[in-house]
Amino acid sequence: MSAHPIPLYRQDERHPQARACAACEVRSAALFGVLDEGGLDRIHTHIAGLTLEPDIPVYGRGSAGPAVYTVRAGVVRFERTTARGDRRIVRLAGRGDLIGQEALLRRPYADEAITCTPVQLCRIPITLIDELGQDGGALPRELMQRWQSALDAAESWVAELSSGLARRRVLRLLLRLADHADEAGTIWLPRREEIGAMLGMTVETASRLVSQLRREAVVQPFGPRGARLDMTALHEALRAEDAA
Amino acid sequence: MSAHPIPLYRQDERHPQARACAACEVRSAALFGVLDEGGLDRIHTHIAGLTLEPDIPVYGRGSAGPAVYTVRAGVVRFERTTARGDRRIVRLAGRGDLIGQEALLRRPYADEAITCTPVQLCRIPITLIDELGQDGGALPRELMQRWQSALDAAESWVAELSSGLARRRVLRLLLRLADHADEAGTIWLPRREEIGAMLGMTVETASRLVSQLRREAVVQPFGPRGARLDMTALHEALRAEDAA
DNA sequence: CGAGCCGTTGAGGGGATTCAAGCTCAGTGG
DNA sequence: CCACTGAGCTTGAATCCCCTCAACGGCTCG
Numbered sequence: 329m330s331a332h333p334i335p336l337y338r339q340d341e342r343h344p345q346a347r348a349c350a351a352c353e354v355r356s357a358a359l360f361g362v363l364d365e366g367g368l369d370r371i372h373t374h375i376a377g378l379t380l381e382p383d384i385p386v387y388g389r390g391s392a393g394p395a396v397y398t399v400r401a402g403v404v405r406f407e408r409t410t411a412r413g414d415r416r417i418v419r420l421a422g423r424g425d426l427i428g429q430e431a432l433l434r435r436p437y438a439d440e441a442i443t444c445t446p447v448q449l450c451r452i453p454i455t456l457i458d459e460l461g462q463d464g465g466a467l468p469r470e471l472m473q474r475w476q477s478a479l480d481a482a483e484s485w486v487a488e489l490s491s492g493l494a495r496r497r498v499l500r501l502l503l504r505l506a507d508h509a510d511e512a513g514t515i516w517l518p519r520r521e522e523i524g525a526m527l528g529m530t531v532e533t534a535s536r537l538v539s540q541l542r543r544e545a546v547v548q549p550f551g552p553r554g555a556r557l558d559m560t561a562l563h564e565a566l567r568a569e570d571a572a
Numbered sequence: 573m574s575a576h577p578i579p580l581y582r583q584d585e586r587h588p589q590a591r592a593c594a595a596c597e598v599r600s601a602a603l604f605g606v607l608d609e610g611g612l613d614r615i616h617t618h619i620a621g622l623t624l625e626p627d628i629p630v631y632g633r634g635s636a637g638p639a640v641y642t643v644r645a646g647v648v649r650f651e652r653t654t655a656r657g658d659r660r661i662v663r664l665a666g667r668g669d670l671i672g673q674e675a676l677l678r679r680p681y682a683d684e685a686i687t688c689t690p691v692q693l694c695r696i697p698i699t700l701i702d703e704l705g706q707d708g709g710a711l712p713r714e715l716m717q718r719w720q721s722a723l724d725a726a727e728s729w730v731a732e733l734s735s736g737l738a739r740r741r742v743l744r745l746l747l748r749l750a751d752h753a754d755e756a757g758t759i760w761l762p763r764r765e766e767i768g769a770m771l772g773m774t775v776e777t778a779s780r781l782v783s784q785l786r787r788e789a790v791v792q793p794f795g796p797r798g799a800r801l802d803m804t805a806l807h808e809a810l811r812a813e814d815a816a
Numbered sequence: 817c818g819a820g821c822c823g824t825t826g827a828g829g830g831g832a833t834t835c836a837a838g839c840t841c842a843g844t845g846g
Numbered sequence: 847c848c849a850c851t852g853a854g855c856t857t858g859a860a861t862c863c864c865c866t867c868a869a870c871g872g873c874t875c876g
Contacts (some may be wrong), residue, residue, distance in 0.1 A: 399672030408731040412740075412814040418730040430720050433713070438724050461712075468705075468712040469677070475719035476674050480682050482726035486662040487652040490734035494864070496656075520823065528735030530865060535824055570656040738832070763856065777832060779856055 359398055359426050359452070359470060376451045382553070386430055386441040386449065393437060395451050396428045402447030403508045403516050406439035407525070417526040419482050420444075422508040426474040432457055445516045445553070489527055496569040497527045498537045499562065502547060506557055517547070517555035541565075603670050603696070603714060605641055620695045626797070630685040630693065631672055637681060639695050645693030647752050647760050650683035651769070661770040663726050664688075666752040670718040676701055689760045689797070689810045733771055740813040741771045742781045743806065746791060750801055759790070761799035785809075 377400070380386070386404060387393050399421050406419040406427075421427050430438050431454050461467050488500045501523065505515045510549065518526065523534035541547050546561045621644070624630070631637050643665050650663040650671075660681065665671050674682055706713050732744045733760050742816060745767065749759045762770065767778035785791050790805045 407729070408727065409735070409845085410731050411744075411810070412736065416735060417730040418727040429716075433717055433720060435720065438608055438720075439727065468716075472712075472715060472719060473674075473677055474680065475716060475723060476677055476682075479723045481718060482723055482730065483652065483662040483683065484729055485652070486726065486734060487654050487660040489731060491660060492654070492656065500655075519816070531823085532866085533864060535822095536864095539824065720839060776834085776853085776857085779854095780832095783856065 359467075359474065374453050374456045377449055378449050379469065380443045380447045380449065382443050382445055382447075384443045384447075386435050386443065386447075389438065389440045390436050392434060393428060393431045393480070394455075395453050396426060396431055398450040398452065399423055399425045399427060400448040400450060401442040401510075404441050404447060405444050405522075405526075406441055408439055415525050416528070417522065419485055420504070421478075421481075422507065426471075429471065429474060430476070432471070444518065444522075461541070493569070494527070494529050494533050495537055495565070496542075497529070498523065498534070498541065499546075499566050499569060501527060502541075502557060502562060503566065506559065506562075509557075513556065514550055514554045515557060517549065517553055519553070576760075589634075603711075603718065610706050613681045617770045618697050622695055624691045624693065626687055626689055626691075628687045628691075630687065630691075631681050633682065634680050636678060637672060637675045639697050640670060640675055642694040642696065643669045643671060644692040644694060645754075647688040647717055647749075648685050648691060649688050649766075650685055652683055659769050660772070661766065663729055664748070664752070665722075669721070670715075672718075673715065673718060673722070676715070688762065688766075724731045737813070738771070738773050738777050739781055739784075740810070741773070742767065742778070742785065743790075743810050743813060745771060746785075746801060746806060747810065750803065750806075757800065758794055758798045759801060761793065761797055763797070769802065774796075796797070 366554070380402075386397060389408070401423055404421045404425075405417050405426055406421070407415050407417055410416055421441075427441055428437055434569075457467070461471075489497055489504075491497075494553070502515070505517070508517045517538075520531040520534040520538065523538070524531050525531070538547065542549070544561065544565070546558055546565055547555050548558075550556045624646075630641060633652070645667055648665045648669075648671055649661050650665070651659050651661050654660055665685075671685055672681055674680070699811075700712070701715075705715075718772040733741055733748075735741075746759070749761070753759045761782075764778040764782065767773070767782070768775050771778070782791070786793070788805065790802055790809055790811070791799050794800045
């Protein structure tokens with residue numbers, strides 16, 4: 329057993345998942361941050377933590393699923409297929425984000441959600457959210473906050489990553505990926521084909537620009553699918569780009 | 573306004589705005605469609621209908637406003653300014669849509685909302701939504717539906733209108749504008765500069781492509797800022813474009 | 817070791833931008 | 847009445863950026 333300090337009066341009464349939720353490092357930023365300890369006790373048996381490898385679908389577009397998910401670690405991408413048949417990544421989710429919220433409305437998932445890195449999720453049945461929401465607590469508001477955050481992310485994706493010169497779009501993408509860096513400061517460096525699906529360009533163009541930025545020492549590969557960024561150089565490059 | 577004067581002219585014992593709300597042609601599709609007649613009686617005095625000319629800002633980005641709006645007629649666009657300083661239209665709203673929802677969360681408006689056509693709005697104070705939401709009725713769920721719709725619109729904007737050849741993007745935009753056609757079947761035909769801000773292209777390119785489609789009889793101007801579409805030709809052109 | 821995936825680089829062509837010049841049309845004022 | 851203006855739209859020509867097609871190298875894995 330762990331030497332983790334647990335209040336004595338509760339030591340034997342708590343479910344392992346309840347302890348996990350109480351100790352969850354993203355709890356304050358996550359959906360159930362508004363719940364108290366009593367609330368946590370009610371939910372522990374229904375929430376499942378799961379870990380996924382990269383490129384594993386969390387859910388598919390069109391299916392009405394029974395659960396939402398909180399991202400505890402890693403990056404998840406949302407994909408759509410255009411009328412012409414090619415994939416387009418429309419948004420990313422990272423630590424603390426809630427994904428698959430449309431399931432709460434009994435709607436089919438709007439996108440395909442796929443892991444980009446190793447990902448840790450908390451799977452939350454929608455029936456649980458329904459119960460907690462009926463109490464008239466802070467949960468509905470918290471859910472609306474999540475929706476607004478997702479909307480904001482999608483709109484800024486349009487504004488920042490969908491127009492302008494290819495080099496500038498790549499730079500802005502790197503800036504965004506820096507927000508999802510892990511504790512060691514390593515970012516997820518997408519495959520060239522994924523960069524293409526995010527920024528609306530071909531793999532060749534993505535490759536040329538990443539190579540160029542590597543030669544400029546803005547980004548340097550670090551492990552498989554990882555990289556380190558020189559934030560100073562990145563901001564400098566962006567400033568030069570936006571000066572036009 | 574805490575104490576409003578009770579109208580003396582209550583011929584049918586209902587406030588004029590209550591009658592207006594009850595008779596509202598978008599009510600079933602709009603936010604308060606879930607309220608019964610009694611609920612409508614409670615809200616009538618607080619909701620204001622307003623009519624705006626084209627190119628009038630409804631609210632600005634950054635300011636935390638006291639109201640949300642339901643679009644009763646016309647088209648509203650959401651704009652952002654990129655780091656380089658140019659405008660980008662990230663989403664449209666039309667009849668039945670709710671706009672400015674972030675005000676409910678006491679957050680500043682995320683975008684600049686500007687009328688594209690003559691627009692009729694219903695202005696709803698956020699305090700009113702708060703009161704109605706405390707009853708634990710269907711309103712919170714209805715609000716979440718609105719958020720999801722907005723998110724869906726923003727994501728499909730990325731997927732459909734932000735990549736591919738310029739001609740295809742213009743065709744898809746026309747298809748989308750057809751959803752906002754008025755009762756006479758006339759669509760709003762944006763200025764070329766607005767098309768550019770929506771699709772990430774220059775005014776010249778937008779002009780060339782619209783002219784081309786006009787020569788192909790896919791679209792024909794109809795009144796100021798208006799047009800008629802040949803939907804058959806439009807779908808045909810899209811099919812040819814997506815065949816690649 | 818060959819197969820396959822991924823990344824890289826080159827050459828050439830095409831689509832969009834840039835720069836520039838006219839155009840229509842409504843509003844203005846001589 | 848008509849020149850004058852300015853905004854929006856259109857079109858042309860030259861340039862450039864990105865796509866397409868192609869070849870090659872590194873790497874993993876059967």
